[in-house]
Amino acid sequence: MSAKTIDIPDSTSVKPEPLTGDQVMDVGDQTIEIDDPTFTQAPVVDRPNTVGASENTVTRIRTRDLSVFYGEVQALKNISLSVPQHRVTALIGPSGCGKSTFLRCLNRMNDMVDGVRIAGNVWLDDQDVYDTGTDVVELRKRVGMVFQKSNPFPKSIFDNVAYGPRLSGIRNRSELHQIVEHSLKRSALWNEVKERLSDSALQLSGGQQQRLCIARALATDPEILLMDEPASALDPASTARIENLIFELRDRYTIVIVTHNMQQAARVSDRTAFFYEGRMIEDGPTKQLFTTPAEKQTEDYITGRFG
Amino acid sequence: MNSATNVGGRRGKRMISLLFSAGCLMATMLCLMMLLVLLWSVISEGAAWLNWDFLNNFLSRHPEKAGIKSALAGSLWLTAFTALFSLPLGIGAAVYLEEYAANSWWRKMIQLNISNLAGVPSIVYGILGLGLFVQTFALGRSVISGALTLSLVVLPIIILTTQEALRGVPDSIRHASYALGATRWQTVYCQVLPASLPGIMTGVILALSRAVGEAAPLVAVGALTWVTFVPSSPMDQFTSLPIQIFNWSARPRPEFHQIAGAAIMVLLLVLISMNTIAVFVRYKYGKRIRW
Known part of the structure; x- marks a missing residue:
């Protein structure tokens, strides 16, 4: 299934279409009932390549014909991609293919x-991300980000995690402590650092620092989590911990992860999109993309013929 | 025949290398020697005069009764007010240039001009201060005029060193902050400034020690040399250590040259302690942060 052949029902209308009330969406083995009549949503592209109805879920982020230019250089060419809720979407491709650029467009x-x-266009639910009226600060609180290289602030472990909540105006010490503990538990770091929350974050190991960055991102209570090669600078043991973590976080968050490690994409993601030279060549359920890719370029890449 | 010239060439090269390193060593030694001679001549003349009375006496026509109380107090007032004016302006300008200004020709032009201003002779700032602060703003030959003039002298230095410190903070820190929903102001105030504070402090202290040692711009502004009182308000007249030294060393009586030596010792002591603090700050806080 090529991105170019995705059929967009109404190419002139960029306005989100309201869904009718009492819609039922099939999300795996559970159903979500939307009975709020004001609920609106970006148009969902009907994807014939989605395996079975059980994979249908609410689309949280949707891009259409997204292009990015750095000066004269076009880094992204007409990307149309949908990111489903409570799923891990992996973006793979060789270096410089635009997958990180795409990720950084989303927040x-x-x-x-x-x-x-x-x-x-980029929509988060029914909100046009690049609309002039969009509050970027608010957007980034909803769409958290973890970077390739762990980048803790040169402050204590506590202050690192508490930074986001403090920006939102939370000053109450016990409330902050609760958020910090909660976030560190979710990022599976709590047991290692609970005795030394006031120590400098720079004393932690590389893997711990990256989990601290994940905790820091979780502390603002985001709905979406963007991860830009979060394990590429880590040893195999730390990588495995991060991957387990991603798997656990999937239940609560919608995750988009950039990786150039195809095994990692295969292990952690539900859907995978393959980028090459600024274009999205193909996207679909991870299993399908890795076993029966539709495009020759995808097949060449995943079988290691280039990249 | 061929190999013989080769050996000769190699020997020649080794000689050049040896001569070069010897030359560099000589240059270093010469600088060190001059410094030592200077220190020796100052200390040998002034040491005998340096005592508590010297620090605590006002000026006098009799060298044995003369002291630097008013000059020391004037230098303190000047430094304090110079810091008051130049720190917010200098750090603010640096933050604007590094964190806010888009990378346009306009910014590049400002940057180029600031770098040039850092090289302008201080007497030129003195003339500007005389015209602008003393006369146009009618601030008179006051501490304020002197401090504003010295602020002009040190502003480019503070801006440049602060920019250097801000550039030392990696972008990954800024990105992490923005990604958590911080505004530009929050990012600068909560992350970039604290992380670059050791570097800023070092630059500021070195810039202020430059201000302490300046005489020329103050002469132009018209700092008096016969002040027998401690300034009690920023509008008072003043003198300062370098001006006092200049004044004494210009007198014919050799005793005055000796008390000038004693005053130089005090001035050097002040400067050395300021530099030591700067080194200490850089060492203590700079080490904690490793990117």
């Missing part, structure tokens, strides 16, 4: 690059 981190130009 508008690309805004900070000098001379960047973005065309096309």
